[in-house]
Each structure stands twice: as C-alpha cells, then as structure tokens.
Amino acid sequence: MLEVKDLSVRYGSVEALHDVSIKVETGGLVAILGANGAGKSTLLRTISGIVKAASGNVALDGTAITGLRPEEIVRRGIAHVPEGRGILPDFTVRENLMIGAYVRRGQDVSPDYRRVMGMFPAIERRERKLGYTLSGGEQQMLAIGRALMAAPQVLLADELSLGLAPIIVRQVFATLDQVRRTGVTVLVVEQNARLAMKFADYLYVLKYGRVVMEGPRETFAKSTDLVDAYLGA
C-alpha cells in the first residue's frame, strides 16, 4: 500500500501542495484529478523523490520513503511515467526499454523485455528506431513499457492522455488496466475526469494543492457536476 500523509511541498514561496493525504491500496487503481497547476505532477514527483517535501510523509507498505533519493525509491518498487513521457530521444526503442531495468542490472531481464514488447506490438515493430522518431501514442506506450521494465510494485503515471487522440487514449488506458490486473498498484494523474472515472476504483480531486474531494468511483459518478466545477476553475 502506498500512503501519503499530510504532504506539503513548496517551490520557493509557492506552496504547490498543502497537507495532502492519499492512500492507494495494493492492487488498486487510484486517480488524481485536477486542473492545470493543481499540484498533480508535484505529488507524483514528490513520491518519486525528484522533489523534496517540506513536511509530511510517504510510505510504501508501512515503510517511510520520504526524503530518499529517486534511485532508491525506484529500487524499492515505485516506477514513474513522467509528464510528457520523457522518452530519451537518442536512445533506440530497445535502449529506452532497457534503461527502465537499470535498477535490476545484474538480473536477467530478457523475459520481461519480451513480455513488455508483447504488450505493445506497435513499438515492437520499431525496436531499432530512435526515440524521437516515435509518434505521441507510441512514445506513451514506450514510457509505460519502460516503467514496467523495473518490475515495479507501484506505477505512477502522469497525464497519459495528454496530446493523444481519443482512440489512442483508450488503448493506453486499456493497457493500464491490464497492468493493474497483473497485480501492479497504479496511481494516475488525469485532467480527463470521464476517462479516469471509467478505470479508477477510487479518486481524489486536487485544487490549489489541496484535496477537495475524494471517494470511490460510484460516488464520483453521482456527482459529475461537482467534479466538473472543481476541474473548471
């Protein structure tokens, strides 16, 4: 279980997160909704150790991971698909996938490589192409595949739908659902509330760095107007 407790983060004088608490049960798929600048990416970056918390805690299965370096956090089983995908432009598709297994160097990762490639036929065909030549959808698949190469316990995904055609978005989320069914705990950040409500079992809404609404999918489905109001601002 991934648990964030009373997390506050500031960039200089800007407070990006204020006393945020969220919980992701093992095997669950939780979504964080929020408008631009709500603090969604900051939350994921803090969990990953890229951004330091001002106060509060992050714990994985009861063990505090707050303040650890990102290298250590990914080694403990939290992989992060960053906003904008973060495909390495001068790496081939193969290298982009393999670098995801960096924390598992020394192990035989070829079975995982074949499994991940099998999940994404579109990128398998482009194994030798450089990262920057891929389309947005292919890059998103590659970014998810790369995170899976770390054999994570928890997958963090930041705005997978950004800039993708609706049909591609549905494919990407279907993949995420598949990943979750293999036992990986998933925490996604989304601006697209409809989409998130279809896949997540529990949701949070962030506004100006605070949690303003939370509940299981059913509750959210009944209060779409309220959600829209929060996301509209």
Place this chain on the structure above:
Amino acid sequence: MIANLIVGGLAAGCLYAMVAIAIVIVLNITDIANFAQGEMAMLTTFFAYWLLDDLGLPWWQAVAIAAVFGLVQGVIVQQVIIRPLIGSPVLSAIIATLGLNVVLNSVAGLIWGHQTYTFPSPFAFSAPFHVGGVAVPVTSVVNIAVGLAIILGMTLFLRATWTGMGMRAASQNQTVARLMGVSITKSSAIAWGLGGLVGGIAGILVAPAVFLDTNLMGALLIKAFAGGVLGGLNSLIGVFLGCLALGVAENLTSAYLSPSFGEAITFLVIIAVLIVRPEGVFGHVKVRKA
C-alpha cells in the same frame, strides 16, 4: 612519401582525438565544457615525470600509476569543484573550470618552474616497423594503437554496460535518468574520471615529442577542438574521425603547400565547419525534446 605523411597524420590525429574525447565525454554527460582539461593532463604528465625522474620507476609502471592519478584527479575535481555546483547554472561550473585551469598552471609552475624538461619514451630509438614498404616509427604505432583502444573501449563502455547506458541516459534527460535509478553525481564523477584518464594518457604520449613544460597541452587543445568540431561534438566516433582527418590534412598541406599552411588549416577547419555545418560532419543537431 605520401604514405608516411598519412601515417604521421593519423598518429598525430590520435593524440588530438584523445584530448578531444576527454573533453567531449565530460561535455556530453554533464554539459560542462572543461577548460581545465589541458592543465589536468599537464599535471598528470608532470606526475609521471616525477615518478620516472625522481623515483626512478620503470616507464610502464610510472605510466600505469600516472593513468590512475589522472582518473582519480578527474573524480576529485568533480567531487570538490563541480558537485557543489549541481543545481546552479552550467555557466558557473564552466567558469569554475576556467579558474581551475589557472590554479593548476600556477601550481605546476611553483613545483616545476617554467623551464622545459625532456620526457623519456621507451620507443624513441626503436627501429621502425615496415608495413608494405613504409617505415612507420614505433611512436606512431603506439599512438594509433592507444587511440584505437580508447575509442573502442569508450564506445563499448557507453553502449554495452549498464553504467555507460545510465551515463548516456543522464546526458539526454537528467530527471528521467534519475527516475530510472541512475545517480547523476556518479555518472558525472565517472565522466570526469574518464576525462582525466584519457587526457593524461594523451599528455604522456605527446610529451616526448615536444618538451614538457607547463604549456604542454596548449597546441594540442586547439587541434583537439578543431578536430572535434569537424567531426561533430556529440558523437565520440565523429570526434575521433574528425581528429584523424585533421591530423592527415595538416601533414599533407604542410608537405605539399607550405608548413605554415599546415598550422593555419586548424583555424580554417574551425571557421569553415562552424559556418557550413555547425553540428559537424558526423554530428547531428541534438534533439532535446522528443
């Protein structure tokens, strides 16, 4: 005659390439242009000289120890000077290397003075190899062999080892590299160590041909830069081939046009490449955002 000139050019080009590789490995992985690379190499060469002359160690031992010195020196520079500047603009680190350059030069001057020394080479009086009727001096063979070994070793390291892959990832996107578990400070330290090692080897190999003094690396640095720019600074192989081409071009123009033109070609190359193809012959424009 022409074959001799070409071999001589390749041998000189390999020396340029070593210096260029030392600079480019640091530049590519950390975005820092190390202006102290020449003086770091000079210091390593003086250290080797000290081992040879004052301690009387055999050449191979002295060179091996000096190579380790070069590597450790690079790591120390990174840890002491560059690491505290992580997070500040790249320009601060570049200015710090300019400062280091001055400091190292003064320190070497204080210890060894500003006179010249003769750096021994075990190959200086060896009979040349004969390759298809061409007499190739052993020093040329050594330079070329070492140059090839360095470019091959470096390429393999960066492409076929986890550490090298991590360093290449860090050179493209530090945040993503960290998310994958790559330590940026470690990558940077290794790059600096390799730079110190390869630069030091270049210093030791060039010293017997010129005289050893505190300005040992000056001329070599400019040629390394020209060759690197010619090949394209973002590709190690490009840098290597660019330096070889420059070495050969220099030798041929000095022989067939005039010796002074051989020197001028370095600057012509820099200017022409920067105007016509700034990314270099083998380089490509860096795509930062995919």
